[in-house]
Amino acid sequence: MDVYFTMGTGFLEPIYQEALAIELGRRRIPFEREKPLDIFYKETKLEKKYIADFICFGQIILELKVVPRLTNIEFAQLINYLKITRLRVGVLANFGSRPKLEWKRMVI
Numbered sequence: 746m747d748v749y750f751t752m753g754t755g756f757l758e759p760i761y762q763e764a765l766a767i768e769l770g771r772r773r774i775p776f777e778r779e780k781p782l783d784i785f786y787k788e789t790k791l792e793k794k795y796i797a798d799f800i801c802f803g804q805i806i807l808e809l810k811v812v813p814r815l816t817n818i819e820f821a822q823l824i825n826y827l828k829i830t831r832l833r834v835g836v837l838a839n840f841g842s843r844p845k846l847e848w849k850r851m852v853i
Contacts, residue, residue: 746846748768751764752840754811756811765799776799778799782794782797783829795826795829797830800830804832805834806834808823808836808837809840810839812841820851
């Protein structure tokens, strides 16, 4: 929330990602930024990888967006990240919505 209140809307995703990394560090929240995630097809690892914006506490995927509003496309992306990592909790944070930060917590 602090990043949204401080920065407002209008920046691209990498700006919010960098600011959020600073904020998470200040709050001593353990995170991995731009974490590559392996993808498998029938037990064969693909060369392509998903890149999650953040993995916090080693168990929560935090995916950032800058869109007018979250849609099923963004929800599907987070669900796919959760499936391939076998993690159960993910959060979408949309810095492009107005007048407030739009976010959605998902548990599978």
